[in-house]
Amino acid sequence: MSKGNRIHIGNNEKTLPSGKGLGWVTHVYFIGIGGIGMSALARYFLANGKQVAGYDKTATDITASLQELGVDIHFKDAITEIDSDFLNADTTLVVYTPAIPKQHLELNYFIDHNFKVLKRSAVLGEVTRQTYCLAVAGTHGKTTTTSILGHLLNSCDVPVTAFLGGISENYNSNLIINGTEVTVVEADEFDRSFLTLSPDLACITSMDADHLDIYGDASGLIKSFKDFSECVKPNGKLFVRNGLPLEGITYGVEDDSDYSAQNVRIENGSYVFDVQTSNGLYKDFKFNLPGRHNLSNAMIALAMAVTYGCPHDQLAKGLASYKGVKRRFTYQIKTNDFVYIDDYAHHPEEINAVHQAVREMYPNKKVLAVFQPHLFSRTKDFVDGFAESLSKFDEVLLLEIYPARELPIEGVTSKWLLDKIQNPNKKLISKSQLIDEIKMAQAQVVLTIGAGDIGEEVKHIKEAFSIAN
Known part of the structure; x- marks a missing residue:
């Protein structure tokens, strides 16, 4: 593992020693605690009587829900923000997500001071092993x-x-x-x-x-x-x-x-x-x-x-009695005259699946798809597949690419994808235009699709169209 390209964990990245398990742990510190998989582990340790705290880059509904449970979370990468109870290597397990940048101060502090530092996946493997x-x-x-x-x-x-x-x-x-x-x-x-x-x-x-x-x-x-x-x-x-x-x-x-x-x-x-x-x-x-x-x-x-x-x-x-998962073909509005569905789909095959489902349920209605591409690399790798899947909808509104952990790739833009979509009813828009553009489309079924921060727009769209309907 090259120290120049990635965080160097060394011996700390091994699975916990056989027989030792997690019995020694009283405190668990999460770097990237707002991630969906990380927050589930945080809830697990909290339910099992451990002290839990963590860092994340931004505040979200997930971090807020953990804070309501008593989890201490901060949003500045600084050792001084960490409660001193979590700075004991003999009792604290540190869990991190691979999305954390290699320069992260807190992560490197724990590594340098010989804490047990493990990826989320390794901890999950340990939790499930027995x-x-x-x-x-x-x-x-x-x-x-x-x-x-x-x-x-x-x-x-x-x-x-x-x-x-x-x-x-x-x-x-x-x-x-x-x-x-x-x-x-x-x-x-x-x-x-x-x-x-x-x-x-x-x-x-x-x-x-x-x-x-x-x-x-x-x-x-x-x-x-x-x-x-x-x-x-x-x-x-x-x-x-x-x-x-x-x-x-x-x-x-x-x-x-x-x-x-x-x-x-x-x-x-x-x-x-x-x-x-x-x-x-x-x-x-x-x-x-x-x-x-x-x-x-x-x-x-x-x-x-x-x-x-x-x-x-x-x-x-x-x-x-199963009700589903939020942002997986989730009905936000469902009336006889107007349907609004939100979905996490971020791969061409997933968009195809959403299209099949919506056509099966609403075969004679106009369907508008609002899509936010996720990652420059994924857009580059599957641009033709995205274009083909999006072309199947009656109308398409495209947002700029959500970068997540990535830097831009030259030539890889939403405009590039838009030009490949074989549908005359298409437009590249900003988030500030979103609600007005959806209203102008006058579609009977509206879909928001993507794994980025498009999910944060759902409540605004729902509010605007709940009033209208």
Whole structure:
């Protein structure tokens, strides 16, 4: 690991010593505590009686919710901001996210003073190591599938802790706690984080090219998923979506998979279907999220829950009560005359899935898509795919690229993407123009799409159109 290119962690980046676990920890300090995965871990340690504090670059709803629980959070990178109780290397575990820059003063202080400093993924691996672990991997569908699975197990009174990559509508949290014997986790392919896990049951939902800034090309990503499949415990089981180039128990929708949704129909805006398993056919499951991609996510969650041992009648009740994840095809306004939906989609295949869902639910209505590209590198790698997927909507409003952790790449702009969209009803706009442009479009269905800070505009759009409607 080059000290010039990345933070040099050295021996501190190893997994915690075998047998030592986390029993020595009384304080946990998070660098990047506002991240969705980091905040779930913070909630977990807080619920288990640890003292928790942290730093983040900006204040958000997530940091505010942690502060309401008593977590001390500051937004200036300075050692003087850290409570002295967290400056004892014998009792404090430091957790950081790879998005933190290598020059970060606090992180380098902890490294230089021999604190145990671990990436979030390594801590998650340690937390789950002594549990029965169910892990959900895939370039798309992880968060929804994980939240469905966590909710199903919780509904069946399984002693589960589920770490979610989004805010569950059922629990208004990214953490479900009903015990510690079983864990449900997202197995994140970014930075190869999922290779720290040792699951008993695992699934892979998709392996579309993404994170090419990490993997170089699609073959590197596919190899990483194959490496993850080998992390499953010797007596464990791997589930794969039918059609993926991996060996495992298959699942799908209306196909010949080992676990399959059959006789799918829409009743009162919800899917109703039968579940085909190796043990027989279970009828009339109800699922309220639109889109075949979500139905596929529900199917693998059911397959894993059935394999764990949950009874099908309790699973049917649990699935029917599932409400979804915030920013995953989330209805903000839903009236006969106007529908506003917000979604986290930030990859062409995810936008295609959103398009399929909205066309299935609203086949005869004008649909406006507002999209904020996420990352210069992702826009560069998939510009043609983005253009093709966005061209399918009736009208497109495009925002500037959200950079996140990246610096600009010459020539990679939203205007470049806009020019490639084969749709005459398209426009590049600023956030300040957003509400006026949406009003002028007079669409019956409006979508906001993207993984950047477009989510912060949702409440303003909702307020403007709730008044109008």
